[in-house]
Amino acid sequence: MNNSSEHISLWEKQSFLTRDIIIVGAGITGLSAAATLKENAPNLKVTVLERGILPSGASTKNAGFACFGSVSELLNDIETLGKDGMLSLVEKRWDGLQKTCQRLGRSVIDIQTKSGYELVFSEPSNFLNRMDEVNTILKPFFQNEVFRKTDDRISDFGFGQTMHLIENHLEGQLDTGKLVAALWKYCSEIGVQIHTGCEVEKVIEEENQVLIQCRDLTFSCNKVGICTNAFTNKLLSKNEDLSPGRGIVMSIVPKNPLRFEGTFHYEEGYYYFRDYYGKLLFGGGRNVDLEEETTTDFGINQQIKEKLLSDLSTIILPNQAYEIEMEWSGIMAFGKNKSPIVKKTSDRMAIGVRLGGMGVAIGSLVGEEVAELLF
Numbered sequence: 001m002n003n004s005s006e007h008i009s010l011w012e013k014q015s016f017l018t019r020d021i022i023i024v025g026a027g028i029t030g031l032s033a034a035a036t037l038k039e040n041a042p043n044l045k046v047t048v049l050e051r052g053i054l055p056s057g058a059s060t061k062n063a064g065f066a067c068f069g070s071v072s073e074l075l076n077d078i079e080t081l082g083k084d085g086m087l088s089l090v091e092k093r094w095d096g097l098q099k100t101c102q103r104l105g106r107s108v109i110d111i112q113t114k115s116g117y118e119l120v121f122s123e124p125s126n127f128l129n130r131m132d133e134v135n136t137i138l139k140p141f142f143q144n145e146v147f148r149k150t151d152d153r154i155s156d157f158g159f160g161q162t163m164h165l166i167e168n169h170l171e172g173q174l175d176t177g178k179l180v181a182a183l184w185k186y187c188s189e190i191g192v193q194i195h196t197g198c199e200v201e202k203v204i205e206e207e208n209q210v211l212i213q214c215r216d217l218t219f220s221c222n223k224v225g226i227c228t229n230a231f232t233n234k235l236l237s238k239n240e241d242l243s244p245g246r247g248i249v250m251s252i253v254p255k256n257p258l259r260f261e262g263t264f265h266y267e268e269g270y271y272y273f274r275d276y277y278g279k280l281l282f283g284g285g286r287n288v289d290l291e292e293e294t295t296t297d298f299g300i301n302q303q304i305k306e307k308l309l310s311d312l313s314t315i316i317l318p319n320q321a322y323e324i325e326m327e328w329s330g331i332m333a334f335g336k337n338k339s340p341i342v343k344k345t346s347d348r349m350a351i352g353v354r355l356g357g358m359g360v361a362i363g364s365l366v367g368e369e370v371a372e373l374l375f
């Protein structure tokens, strides 16, 4: 069946299927793009199409770090993007977080700035000097030193194998479910139509309109924004430089009270953990089996899970009892560097994709940029 069949009424065609702008993907980026469009042009008819019943990519599956990069990650960004590129990415992540807080309210998304820490296990010859280098690059933006050595807390926190602890007092954590739910509610209140269970199969650009094929329906619109992150290439006529990266998160209930609060990372952000109301959220380890994790399929890689559990009992909760409450996976998108791809692919189409491992921070800004490209 399609729209020419008799299952579509005149009313449905006018009020649901014929739109000014359609955004594909209801993650942080897509919802932020839709919100920006309506904020700036309240009369625009905007629809978001989401394939899942819930958002089904990364936005509700991450660990909820409100972060902009650890020292080792930022050093890596200097390698791929240069100092200015690294600074610009940090600024965007920071501004994106502020934008999300302004739009939704800090308490609504349960953002808490409890500090973030990087665990360092060996004595890299110049790591601490390079920390100073990163501080110097960031200083014009933050005015103050961002990273400092807090080795005295290692024993308070009870970590094993840890030689140094680098604190970032600006890093926080949030509730990613509350964030997406609030963004969703906000979009609905300002008049965005959101349809779930609508997997877009094809985007057809015609001279005067764009047709969006979705199961047995065809939507038409003037312009389309693609915010499907890791799942983007199958919708484009020309592939972008992006590959999927699966990530796993476990919710751990320790038998004894946790001795630390905050967000923690190690090995260039490949591993991350945080407290969540007495529980521990722990994830990462993609680098253990990068080939297998380059997938858009959800699932738990047992080799990675074993590595996480081994780190749990040697580094994070040495010799302590715990229970695994839940485990899940989400799909990110990566490329040759960590900058998102935000661009027009034609007069009628813009994309905002490849948000990497810090899309919670940068998502609202990328959404805003996509919206600007569609005006």
Ligand SMILES: Cc1cc2nc3c(=O)[nH]c(=O)nc-3n(C[C@H](O)[C@H](O)[C@H](O)COP(=O)(O)OP(=O)(O)OC[C@H]3O[C@@H](n4cnc5c(N)ncnc54)[C@H](O)[C@@H]3O)c2cc1C
Binding pocket: 024, 025, 026, 027, 028, 029, 030, 049, 050, 051, 052, 054, 055, 056, 057, 058, 059, 060, 061, 062, 063, 064, 065, 066, 067, 198, 199, 200, 201, 227, 228, 229, 230, 231, 232, 235, 246, 247, 248, 249, 283, 329, 330, 331, 332, 352, 353, 354, 355, 356, 357, 358, 359, 360, 361, 362, 363
């Ligand atoms: C395990 C894990 C941990 C992470 N931890 C953090 C963290 O602590 N901090 C942080 O900043 N970032 C983190 N991230 C990254 C962050 O979650 C992502 O960068 C961000 O959510 C990307 O948002 P998005 O809206 O661009 O993409 P997504 O959230 O993936 O949204 C894309 C949406 O498009 C939909 N879609 C795809 N194809 C179609 C189609 N054909 N038709 C209709 N809909 C479609 C998908 O179902 C999905 O809902 C983590 C990610 C994962 C997976």
